[in-house]
Amino acid sequence: MRSDFTLNQIDLNLLRVFDLLMQERSVTKAADRAGRTQSAISHSLNRLREIFGDELFVKRAGSMNPTAQARELATVITQALSDIEGVVSQRINFKPSESHRQFRIGVTDYTSALYLPTLLEEFNSKAPNARLRIVPVYLYEAAELLSDPDLDCVLIGNPIIRESHIVETVLARHEMLCAAWSGNAVIKDLTMEKYLAMPHLQISPDGDESGVSDKALATIGLSRRVAATIPYYMVAPKVLRGTQMIAAFADGMLSLIDESSEILVTRPPLALPDVRVSLIYVRTKQTDAGHIWLRSCIRSIVTACEERKRAFLHQIIPLP
Structure with missing residues (x-):
């Protein structure tokens, strides 16, 4: 040469x-x-x-x-x-039934609890020879992690995106609610005065004590007392049980709460922004046939979960 x-x-x-x-x-x-x-x-x-x-x-x-x-x-x-x-x-020429391809999806605590069981079932049914790898991600690192070409997409709530090469597809919007132990009488008659007087449980995967509730209160010159901060949505019902704390979480959790959890939910006495559940990925993957199939699969699962969620909306206690 x-x-x-x-x-x-x-x-x-x-x-x-x-x-x-x-x-x-x-x-x-x-x-x-x-x-x-x-x-x-x-x-x-x-x-x-x-x-x-x-x-x-x-x-x-x-x-x-x-x-x-x-x-x-x-x-x-x-x-x-x-x-x-x-x-x-x-x-x-992607054919899910014949593919041996590996896909990697990033999820948060919240999106994994809501969608992973159905996603795994659907994926294995339609692509029995393909492999699905699930990796944990946190809000502030999600966009950065997509620089890894092996990570196909991230299913996340309220993603923070500053990079122009990242695409965000909003799949659902979840209403923010207040939750408390059923033995906490305040949850059945939650006024603004009681809301501010109660100790709050902040669910923050990144450990931040300030959340959407604090930002909303700050706009009207008010504040709340955060008694404890935890990183995981799934343990919130157990943490609330037997306490006087209240917590804000998105209505997707309704499908994961049953009578044994001893948790009641109501709407907060102030307007809180919805959580947008989004799929984010790099723009270069948009035309990849396998990636298109994966995105379609995730979208259909989220849509189906949204339909099922309607059956649980009756759990929300009306505000006084």
Whole structure:
């Protein structure tokens, strides 16, 4: 190979010609398979000879016989072309029932509790040979983690996005509610005065004591007392049980609360912004057929969960 060689001097078409000549040992047959003229194949062969500094194929007894260097190159080039074809094929002609592809999805405590059981069931049903890897993410790092090309997307509430190359698709909006132990009489008659007087449980995966409730109260010159902060939504019902604390959480949790949890919910006495449940991913994955299928699968699951959630809305105690 020439000492001044750079990768810019070669393209896949040249490597494809090399591979066809290795298989056919004939310029004519290689041209037929490539759908090109014999002169075009000969021109490509001359370019390859110039790049590699070797004859590569020598005509002998009516056959194009590969040189020692060509045989050495063939093992690498043939495998490389096969790998590229496989990657491109599974992204253009994706068939979930036949795919062995691995997908990685980032989730938070909240979205994993709501959607993972159904997602895993649906994924395994439609793509039995594919693999799904679930990784935990936190709000402030979600967008940054997408710089890892192996992470396909993140299912998250209220994502913080500053990068223009990240796409956000809002799948649902969840109303913020107040929850408390059923033995806490305040939850059945929650006025603003009582709301401010009660100790609050802040659910914050990132450990931040200030939440949407504090921001909303600050706009009207009020504040609350945060008695405790926990990182996980799923343990909130157990933490509230037997205490006088109240907590704000999104209405998606309604489907996860039953009578045994001893938790009652009502609407807060002030307006709180909804939680937008979103799927975020890098823009370069938008046209990937497998990724399109995965996004569609997640979207349908979230939609189905939203439909089921309606059956639990009767649990919300009306405000006085």
